[in-house]
Amino acid sequence: MLKQYHTDLHIHTCLSPCGDWEMSPRGVVEMSRDKGLDIIAVCDHNSMENAEAAMRVGEKTGVCVFPGMEICSREEAHILAIFSDPERARAMQEYVYDHLPGENRSEYFGNQIIANEYDEVLGENDRLLIGATTLAIHEIVEKTHALGGLSIASHVDRPAFGIISQLGFIPPDLPLDGVEISYRIPPEDWQEKVPGIGDFPCITSSDAHYPDDIGRARTVFLIDTPSPEEIRLALQGAKGREIV
Amino acid sequence: MIVKELAEQLELKVLAGEEGLDREIKGGYCGDLLSEVMAKAPEGCVWLTVQGHQNIMAVAVLRDMSAVILVGGHSPDEDTKQKADKEGIPILLWPGSAFDLAGRIYAGLA
Numbered sequence: 001m002l003k004q005y006h007t008d009l010h011i012h013t014c015l016s017p018c019g020d021w022e023m024s025p026r027g028v029v030e031m032s033r034d035k036g037l038d039i040i041a042v043c044d045h046n047s048m049e050n051a052e053a054a055m056r057v058g059e060k061t062g063v064c065v066f067p068g069m070e071i072c073s074r075e076e077a078h079i080l081a082i083f084s085d086p087e088r089a090r091a092m093q094e095y096v097y098d099h100l101p102g103e104n105r106s107e108y109f110g111n112q113i114i115a116n117e118y119d120e121v122l123g124e125n126d127r128l129l130i131g132a133t134t135l136a137i138h139e140i141v142e143k144t145h146a147l148g149g150l151s152i153a154s155h156v157d158r159p160a161f162g163i164i165s166q167l168g169f170i171p172p173d174l175p176l177d178g179v180e181i182s183y184r185i186p187p188e189d190w191q192e193k194v195p196g197i198g199d200f201p202c203i204t205s206s207d208a209h210y211p212d213d214i215g216r217a218r219t220v221f222l223i224d225t226p227s228p229e230e231i232r233l234a235l236q237g238a239k240g241r242e243i244v
Numbered sequence: 245m246i247v248k249e250l251a252e253q254l255e256l257k258v259l260a261g262e263e264g265l266d267r268e269i270k271g272g273y274c275g276d277l278l279s280e281v282m283a284k285a286p287e288g289c290v291w292l293t294v295q296g297h298q299n300i301m302a303v304a305v306l307r308d309m310s311a312v313i314l315v316g317g318h319s320p321d322e323d324t325k326q327k328a329d330k331e332g333i334p335i336l337l338w339p340g341s342a343f344d345l346a347g348r349i350y351a352g353l354a
Contacts, residue, residue: 075297136297136321167299168278 004244005226008032008218009041010070010080010154010180010205013050017110017130020210024115025053027211033061035215039226041066041082045129046096048089049114055086056117064226070154071096073137077166078154080180081144084228088147095143099135102128137163141175150228150235151175155182155207157194164196178203178235183217201235203243220244245269245352247311247334250290254348256313256336259320261328267310272349274342278303285309290349292342296320301327309333315342 012019013028025042032040040063042051051067058065067089068082083089104112104126112125133140144151153163153170156179163170163179170179178201185193190202204217222242223230234241248265251258258265270288275281276295285291285307292313293300301324304312311334314320320328320335328335338345 075295165277165279167295167297168282168303169299171297171299 002222002224002240005038005064005221005223006036006215006218007039007221007231008037008205008208008215009039009066009068009082009150009152009203009231010043011040011208011214012044012070013042013054014111014113014115015044015047015050015125015129016209017045017104017106017112018209019044019110021111021113022211023209024113024119025050026057026115026117026119028208028214029054029057029061029063029065031211031214033063037063037215037218039064039066039221041068041080043068043070043080043082045070046072046100046131046133047112047125047127047129048086048093049125051089052086053115053117066228068149069093069096071135071140072132072161073140073166074132074134075137075166076132076161077137077163078161079137079140079163080150080152080154081140082150082152082228083147088149092144092147092149096133096135097127099133100127100129100131101134102131104128104130137167138171138174145175148228150177150232152177152203153179155180156197157181157185164194169196170198170200172198176200177232180205182207201237201243203235247290247336250311250349250352251334251336253352254338254345256338259328259335259337260325261311261332261334263329263332264311264334267334269310269353272346272353274346282306292338292346294318294342296324298324298327300324301331301333304333305331311336313338313345315340315345
């Protein structure tokens with residue numbers, strides 16, 4: 001039966017160097033529950049190493065958690081890759097790590113903390129997660145799709161790190177599943193304020209780096225079960241699935 | 245000055261879009277944010293950038309540029325080269341920095 005799911009597909013954790021420690025996997029999921037979210041995706045910069053812990057917290061708290069990441073292309077455009085299970089997300093992470101140069105310097109960029117579902121610190125990631133991969137944007141979209149994931153361009157309305165700011169416009173033949181507009185612009189103004197979105201399906205999400213940010217923007221999907229595949233159908237407006 | 249003369253004088257490698265080598269250079273522009281270049285680059289300019297994505301050729305056509313120069317040892321994607329050939333706008337390569345090249349071009353045009 002089709003049901004409405006309140007969804008925030010873009011939340012960072014303390015693994016992102018710009019993320020707050022209060023954004024532990026556990027903290028993120030509990031706050032998401034408190035904000036009335038049914039589905040979230042954990043999308044740290046170029047990594048999914050906190051996503052599985054968040055999934056385990058989600059199983060206990062009744063929030064469906066998708067593992068994902070926010071990948072930075074070589075053109076410095078951010079793009080979300082969202083998966084149904086950790087195996088596929090980990091395969092994507094391997095591909096990203098193979099194309100991600102540099103080491104983090106936490107004194108400049110911040111700490112990159114890996115934690116488990118009990119808020120225990122397991123270690124730090126020493127890669128330069130804030131950096132850009134050497135992957136072209138179409139390579140990222142292709143690999144995401146080959147692994148069955150959703151490919152959504154992040155905050156396309158922003159003056160930096162968005163596909164429109166970096167590439168001037170969205171390449172019309174890029175097979176994105178959708179684009180994300182930031183919380184800053186209300187949905188009724190999207191077409192007027194961000195004409196570059198054209199006919200791409202649009203969602204909004206919080207891009208939360210701090211607990212209070214979570215759920216500040218959300219998308220309500222009318223879908224059958226909480227899965228990336230159902231969300232893909234909703235983005236296409238297929239089989240009765242839709243964005244509410 | 246035309247693109248061919250510039251390429252010869254500064255030993256820039258011509259990678260694609262040879263048909264446009266007789267385009268007249270009317271100015272220059274440096275930038276890697278395509279949205280900004282699209283809004284501000286003057287017509288007939290040579291554009292210095294590190295971006296190699298195929299959208300650079302759409303921007304070059306839109307601003308009727310004389311050539312695109314990839315600086316810093318960057319190289320264009322394969323489909324970017326095809327677009328350059330199709331549009332007849334040359335893509336040139338420069339291994340050094342945009343600053344160095346821009347200085348030389350500026351001195352040559354002044």
